[in-house]
Amino acid sequence: ETGVTQTPRHLVMGMTNKKSLKCEQHLGHNAMYWYKQSAKKPLELMFVYSLEERVENNSVPSRFSPECPNSSHLFLHLHTLQPEDSALYLCASSQGHRVGYGYTFGSGTRLTVV
């Protein structure tokens, strides 16, 4: 148990489907993140939420839509995805003022778009 829980662990969806990824943290952290990990690429930051406000959106296509209803929960809503969006999607959390302690990651959702 890492303290950051992601569901589902695996997801296969068609290009016309709508699905959501869920992330929940039980660490009392005040910042949450979505990262994308594609094969042979660095972890790519997608979105940052600090105190439930989105503070960063790294030019992510609008077919990815984040939602942070409270400091413990983060969602990534997916619609009309492309096959190249297939990747491991990682959620992380941190205590924003504690620089240098890094993030606590969830186990990720392995997404396959067919």
Add this chain to the structure above:
Amino acid sequence: DQQVKQNSPSLSVQEGRISILNCDYTNSMFDYFLWYKKYPAEGPTFLISISSIKDKNEDGRFTVFLNKSAKHLSLHIVPSQPGDSAVYFCAASERQGGSEKLVFGKGMKLTVNP
């Protein structure tokens, strides 16, 4: 352009010997550097970090060295154990508002042979 680079995709060492993982960065404003370890089907887990004002940090078998003038850091694992076999990510940290932004390298796969 990548701000954090891990130029070697893989490393193989014998059990009991030293593993040296290297990382280079380009942004002199990074204030912390971190190493993460990732097993298959799991999220990355925090291993060790170093502040930009230090040149060495040690934690058991793991030591991180920072050379600011060369914008280079390395992770030493000694003695290496088969359980250390994983993908290792180098990351650099900078403060952005109320959150800590981590920039990751591509990762390097370490294999420790019994």
